[in-house]
Amino acid sequence: MNHKVTLFLLAAAALICSNLAEAQPPKKISRIGLLLTGDPTSESPRSGAIRQHLRELGYIEGQNIATDYRYAEGKLDRYPELAAGLVRLKVDIVVVTGGASQVRAAMDATKTIPIVMVGQGSDPVAAGLIDSLARPGGNVTGITNLTPELGGKRLELLKDAVPKLVRVAVLYEPASPPNVLQVKEYLPPAAHALKLTIRSWEVRAADGFEKVFSALNKERPDGLYVTGGSLMLANVKRIAGLALESRLPSMFSNAAAVDAGGLMSYAADLADSYRRIAYFVDRILKGAKPADLPVEQPTKFEFVVNQKTAKQIGVTIPPDVLARATKIIR
Numbered sequence: 001m002n003h004k005v006t007l008f009l010l011a012a013a014a015l016i017c018s019n020l021a022e023a024q025p026p027k028k029i030s031r032i033g034l035l036l037t038g039d040p041t042s043e044s045p046r047s048g049a050i051r052q053h054l055r056e057l058g059y060i061e062g063q064n065i066a067t068d069y070r071y072a073e074g075k076l077d078r079y080p081e082l083a084a085g086l087v088r089l090k091v092d093i094v095v096v097t098g099g100a101s102q103v104r105a106a107m108d109a110t111k112t113i114p115i116v117m118v119g120q121g122s123d124p125v126a127a128g129l130i131d132s133l134a135r136p137g138g139n140v141t142g143i144t145n146l147t148p149e150l151g152g153k154r155l156e157l158l159k160d161a162v163p164k165l166v167r168v169a170v171l172y173e174p175a176s177p178p179n180v181l182q183v184k185e186y187l188p189p190a191a192h193a194l195k196l197t198i199r200s201w202e203v204r205a206a207d208g209f210e211k212v213f214s215a216l217n218k219e220r221p222d223g224l225y226v227t228g229g230s231l232m233l234a235n236v237k238r239i240a241g242l243a244l245e246s247r248l249p250s251m252f253s254n255a256a257a258v259d260a261g262g263l264m265s266y267a268a269d270l271a272d273s274y275r276r277i278a279y280f281v282d283r284i285l286k287g288a289k290p291a292d293l294p295v296e297q298p299t300k301f302e303f304v305v306n307q308k309t310a311k312q313i314g315v316t317i318p319p320d321v322l323a324r325a326t327k328i329i330r
Contacts, residue, residue, distance in 0.1 A: 030059075030093075030285050032067045033086035035106060037098045037119070037230050039073045042256060046274045050095070053278035072098075074206070074234020076175065079105035087113060093284055095277060096142075098230060099178050100127040107140060114290045116280045117142035118273055124295060127177070133295045141290040142280055145268040145298055150253070151182045151227075152190030154266045157303065157324075158223055158251040159194050161264060161317045165249070169221040170200040171212065171239070176229035183227065198225070206235055213242045221248065226262075228253040236260050247313040258304040258329060263315070268298035269326075302326045 034050070036043040047069065051061065059065040068089055070082040079098070083106040086094055096106045097119045106115050107129070117124070117140060124130050124144050131137030133144075159165050170187065172179045183200045191198045199221070201212050224243050226232055232239065233254060240261035243250040252258060252265040276296065283293060306329040310317050322328060 028064070029062075030065050031089065031091045032065060032281060033089065033091035033094045034067060034069050035079065035082055035086060035094060035096045035102070036069065036071050037074065037102065037233055039071050039234075040069070042233070042236075043071065043097075046097070046270060049271050049274040050277050050281075053275040054281060057278055057282045059278075059282070072102075072230065074230050076101060076230050080108065083109035093281055095281070099176060099228075100124070100129060101175075101177070102230070103127075103129050103140065107138075111139060113139065114284045115140045115142075116277055116284070116290070117144070118277050119143075119145055119270070130295060133297070135291070136293065136295055137291050139290050141293040141295055143273050143276055143296050143298065145270075145273060149186060150266060150268075150301075151186040151225075152193075154225065154251045154253070155187065155190050155194055155196060155198075157264060157266055157321070158225065158249065159196065161305075161321045162223055162249045162315060163318070165222045166195075166197060167219075167221045168196055168198045168223045168225050169216045169219075169248075170198050170225045170227065171203055171232070172200055172227040173229040173231040174202050174204060176227070176231070179227040179229050187225075203231065206231065206238075209235060209238055209242060213246060217246050224248040224250040226250060226252045226257065228267075236262070244309060244312060249310075249313065249315050255302060255304045255327070258306045258309075261306065261309055263306055263309050263313070265302075265304045267302065269300035269302045272300045273298055305329070 034047060070086060072078045072082060079102050087109045093114045093116060094106050095116045096103050103117045125132055129140055170183055172183045174180060187198055201216055203209055203212055226239055236257040237260040240257050244261050250263045252262045253267050255265045258265045280293060303325050304327045305325045308329060
């Protein structure tokens, strides 16, 4: 008899536990929208850095977080449509890579969903994206990467690597305000201090690079400086290849260009910045408001040198410059 009672009690307990489990609300899966400048291949290292650090913070894809990816593939005019699509999906957070116009596209799509920016190169306060770095004030926070302000440092490193450098061609996208600012405001005084002569060349579309290189090669500059922006990022392989064919020592604002054959790059450590994005996502999912999360500036920078390219174009980079590199491609 006692055996039957025990079995009955165990069965009843199991039934009660089962009913309680069914009564529990399903665990919420937070949805993150990633609006990325490039294509899946070029963006993989950066989106991977975000995923990895989110995993370290306890966010497992498919269990408590889901990510929707949207790729602009270097086309700025796609951002409004892609941002609106993420808003329609009712994501909990939109992560935006790129400059002020890309962040603005997300802001135009939503006034309530938190927006986390990364790769934003211009001053986000001057661009009207936030009230201040310490108190953003709206639905936008994240990281600004100081891209224009680093222009002088890039010219200095290019001059140190190629001491005979005098004339530098500067490629920039006129539709990118941070790079227009860089060309008009930051580079001229730095070039003057270094006794360099710079000439800027506009590139408005992907089919314009060959034409610009054909024209600038007739002038035979001593070096090439490539600004940032979506158009440049989407065409780094093409630009690096053209610079290599022209035997031009080149300086870029992103390491992907050096991996593609460019000579050098100097910029905020993007992998570190993208890892830091996970911090903002975590804080917001736990209840923090973007308005109260200070916008951060980079603390780590990377100087990448491609020694293989240097040999191909006949440039010997001084040992003291190589000693400063955070990464050397041999």
